[in-house]
Amino acid sequence: MLTLTLPIAIGAVLLAMALNLWRMAIGPTRPDRILALDTLSINTIALVMLLDIALGSVVYLEAALILAAMGFVGTVALCKFILSGDIIE
Amino acid sequence: MSHVLPRPGLSLLILGLWLVLAPAPTTGQVLIGLALAVALPVLTRGFWPGRVRVRRPLAALRLLGVVLADIVTANLLVARQVLGPPERLRPGFFAVPLEIHDPFVATLLGSIVSLTPGTVSVDIDxxxxxxxxxxxxIEDPAAAAAQIKSRYEAPLKEVFAC
Amino acid sequence: MLLEILIGLLLLGGAAFVLLGSIGLARLPDFFMRLHGPTKATTLGVGALVLASLLHVGTEEGTGGLREVAVMLFLFITAPITAHLLAKAAQAEERRRTATQAGGTLPDGGKGTG
Structure with a gap:
């Protein structure tokens, strides 16, 4: 079951990441690009979780946690920058 | 008591999370976790809104169940909308008048709205x-607003009694 | 056996929703519409994948799975906050653009909108 479903799932997530990159490239506004970047980081977490299952290693989970934290903080900082033109008020 | 541990629940959460993330729960890790659990709530005290209590845990559980079920059904609906022709969609803004005045509970409502059927909360006025x-x-803004009020706001008011 | 089928279904369902969120992001015509895909579909999709990983690792190695739960909780808590901030940023950006179109010049000249 897993040998069949894992490659399909990984393929779907990779396709999703390609779509994110495309949206990030064409924009057209800055919030669009930030949204694409944020989605890209969440999709990377999905990919890491799939690798975690595929390779049977717990190490990948820590990478997923760090990605989640960094992605969130990065998105918030970029949004703050657009809202006020400054990150630290 | 209230000066050393202003938020016991938060302290417990920090300690628990630290031990979950630590490679092995050794004595040193427990000590670091305890230090963080005591220090972080005190240091971040200024950022926390006024305190609210869950008055009705059963109602809270029921609301959680409703929200989780709605998240799944909402996604099936959004799936159809996303894959269908975009010209058929009629997007729009609408306002939901709030009866909740507590900032924390209002934020909770906003988060629920963002995660459930075809709606994202944009701003709290x-x-x-x-x-x-x-x-x-959206076809009928008034009906959509009424649905949010009856489905999520009323139970939230019941849970926190505010 | 039953568990393996469940894991397989969670994997397929989760990956499908992740893809769906990104399709929404790529093909919907307006920013506020694009915001819906990633906040809902992608969050649920990753949630399902994390659940699959939890079931899988839990059965293979017997390490519990509290870390997976931490990742899932974090994602579900941050998704609405990100959406809210992005929506506010988009509104600010739109206000800035209409202000510059109306003839008024802004301090930053409305730079970098495209």
């Missing part, structure tokens, strides 16, 4: 006491 919501497809 404190002066008018209204939640600005954007919907992916």
């Amino acid at each position: 404190r002066e008018r006491g209204a939640l600005q919501v954007h919907a992916l497809h």
Whole structure:
């Protein structure tokens, strides 16, 4: 079951990441690009979780946690920058 | 007591999370976790809104169940909308007048709205006491606002008794 | 056996929703509409994948799975906050653009909108 479903799932997530990159490239506004970047980081977490299952290693989970934290903080900082033109008020 | 541990629940959460993330729960890790659990709530005290209590745990559980079920059904609906022709969608903004004045509970309502059927909360207007919501497809704004009020706001008011 | 089928279904369902969120992001015509895909579909999709990983690792190695739960909780808590901030940023950006179109010049000249 897993040998069949894992490659399909990984393929779907990779396709999703390609779509994110495309949206990030064409924009057209800055919030669009930030949204694409944020989605890209969440999709990377999905990919890491799939690798975690595929390779049977717990190490990948820590990478997923760090990605989640960094992605969130990065998105918030970029949004703050657009809202006020400054990150630290 | 209230000066050393202003938020016991938060302290417990920090300690628990630290031990979960630590490679092995050794004595040193427990000590670091305890230090963080005591220090972080005190250091971040200024950022926390006024304290609210869960008055009705059973109602809270029921609301959680409703929200989780709605998240799944909402996604099936959004799936159809996303894959269908975009011209058929009628997106739009609408306002939900709020009866909740506590900032924490209002934030909770905004988060629930963002995670459930075709709606994202955009802004909380404190002066008018209204939640600005954007919907992916909307036919009757008044009905949508009424649904949010009866489905999520009323149970939230019951849970926190505010 | 039953568990393996469940894991397989969670994997397929989760990956499908992740893809769906990104399709929404790529093909919907307006920013506020694009915001819906990633906040809902992608969050649920990753949630399902994390659940699959939890079931899988839990059965293979017997390490519990509290870390997976931490990742899932974090994602579900941050998704609405990100959406809210992005919506506010988009509104600010739109206000800035209409202001510059109306003839008024802004301090930053409305730079970098495209």
